[in-house]
Amino acid sequence: MPRYAMVIDLQRCVGCGACSIACRNENNVPEGIYWSNKITETVGTFPNVRYHYIPTLCNHCEYAPCVRGCPTKAMHKLDNGITMHDPKKCIGCKYCEFNCPYGVIYFNWKEPHQFWKNNKVLFKGGTSSPREEVEKVGAEKTPYFNPERGATLPANRPKGVVEKCTFCDHRVSKGLLPTCVEACPANARIFGDIKDPDSDVAKLLGKFRPFRLREQLGTNPHIFYIRDFNPAQYRPTKGGI
Amino acid sequence: MSEKKGLYGIWLVVLGIAILIGLYTALKIFIQGHGLFNTNDVIIWSLPLGVYIFLALTSSGLTLLAGVPLVLMVKKYEPFAKRLVFLAIATLLGAFVAIGLELGSVENMFWILFSPNFSSPIWWMGFIYSVELLVLIVKFWRMHKGDWHSGFSNALGVISFLLALIAPLMIGSVFGITESRVTYFGSMMSVYSLVLGLLSGTALFLLYSTIFHRVTGNGAVERQTPLYNEFTVIFAYVAGIAVVLSLVKFAIESASTVPEFLVYHKFEHAFGAWQGFHFEVLLGLFLPFVLLLIPSVRKSMGGKAVTSALILVGTLMMHMEILLAGQSHPVGPKAEQYPAFISYFPSIWEWLVFVFALAVMLLLYTLGERYLKLAEAPQ
Ligand code: SF4
C-alpha cells in the first residue's frame, strides 16, 4: 500500500493561487471554506522587506489529532495515509477543527452555496440570476458543480458537518494526481508514494532538507516544503559596528 | 396560601414560556444551522458549549456531594441525599439540552454507539455522562422506593460517585490534550475542571436550599442549619483550592512569553475580563472566598446565598473565559481570512439556548420538589 505525501517546492511556487482555484472547482468547496489555502508573511522593516508565501492544505498527518479526537471515527485514516472524512458519521461537534494544529478544517455553519439560490438579476433582461444559471446548466447547487467529487464523499456537503482536503482521494484512486498538483503551472507541487524510493517525492526529500509545519508537535505531517523563493543577491559582508 | 399558589402558577407559566421559546430556538437552529451563532472558524465553541461544561460539571459536583452520605456513609447528611441526586439529574439534563443544540448533526448521534472511537475524550465524556445519567436515575428510583442501602442501591451510589469523579477529568482532557492550543494547560485542565465542578455543585446546592427555604417557608432548612453550616465549610475549602489553582494559572499566564498566553494580557470581552483584569475571578471567586472566611457570613442564610450566587456566576464566566481565550486567534492559514485577534459576544440564539437549558433544569427542580419528596431520608 502506498503512503501518499506531497512536496511543495517554494522556489518554484509563484503564489498564483491556481491550486486553490482548481481545488474549489474540483471539490465544490463552498464560499468561506478553503481546502487549499496559504500562509503569507511580510518580513523586515521598510524599505528592507520581503514577502513569503507558503501554500497550505491538510497535512495528512500520520498521528493526526483530528482523527484521534473524533468521537465517531467520521475523521479517519485510509491505508494510503490520507486523512478522510465521512460526513454521514459526523455529529458536527467540531472537535477535529478545534484540534487540528494547522487550521485546515472548516465547519459548514449554514447551507453551503447559498449565493446560487439567489433569484435577483443584475440587469433585467440582460443578465441571469445565480439560480437561473444553476438551473440552465442542470447542476447541483453551483453552475461549476463537479459530480465526480461525489464518488467518495457527498459532492456537496450538508450544513452542520466539517470538511477539508482529501488529497483528491477520488482522483488518486483512479490513478490521477490531486487536482492542485495538475493545476500548478510551475510544477511546484510534487505528489507520490513516500515509501517508494524511486518516486519523485522520495528523491526530492533525499536531495533537499525539507521543513514541515509545526513539526515539534509530533503529528508527522506529510506535506514537505523544500527550498525557498529568494532571488535576492547581496554583497559579501562581515557586517560592522 | 393562595398567594403562594398564584406565585407557583406564575412561575410555571414563566418556565413554560421559556421552554416554548427554547423549542422554537431548537427548531430554528435545526433548520437554519449554526450560522445563527456568533461563531466562525476561529471561535468554534461558544456560549452553548460553555453552558454545557458548566452544567455538566455542576452535576458532577452535586453527585460527588451526594456521595458523602450515600458512599462515604456520613449518615447525618442523608436528609440532603435525595435532593442532591435529583438536582444532579436535572442539571445534567439541562447540560444535555445545551450540548444537543451545539452539535451540528444531532441526527448522526447514533454513530457514537455504532462507531465509537475509544481514543477520543469527547466520546468518553459523552459515554460517561450518559451512563451517569442512567445510573443516577435508577439510584433515585431506588431511593424513592425506600431502598437506600441495599447492595444494589449502594453499588449504584458507588458507580455514580466514581463516574462523577472521572467525567470532569474527561471534560478537562477534551481541552488538555489539544497540543495545538497551549493555553489549555495539559493535565491541569482536568484537575481544574474537577475542582470547579465540586465548587459550582456545592454553590448550586446551597443557593437552591436557601431559595427553597425562602420561597416555601419550609422550616426544615432552619432545623438543619448546623448541617448547612458544615456544607458551607466544605464550600469554603473547595473555593480555597480553586483560588490556589487560579493563582497558579495566573502566575503561568503572566510569566509566560509563549504568544498564545499573551492573549490573557489583552483579552477583552463580555465574560468578565476587562483592561487585563479578570473580574470574573475577582468577583466570582476571590471575593466570595474572602467572605466565606468570615464566620458570621458563613453562618447566615444571606451570606450563603450571596457567596454561592457569586460563585455560580463566576464559575460559568471562568469556563467561558478559558474556552474563548484558547480560540481567540486564528490557527495557521485562517489568519489570512480573519483578524489576528477575535472577540466574541453571544448572539440572541446562543442566549436562548442558555435560557432553554436553564428552563428545563428549573422546571425539573420545581416538579421534583412538588411530587418527589426530595427531603425524604431513611428511617
Ligand atoms: S493537518 Fe489537520 S486535518 Fe489534516 S491530518 Fe493533520 S490534524 Fe488532521
Ligand code: SF4
Ligand atoms: S466534527 Fe465530525 S469529523 Fe469532526 S470530530 Fe466531530 S464528529 Fe468527528
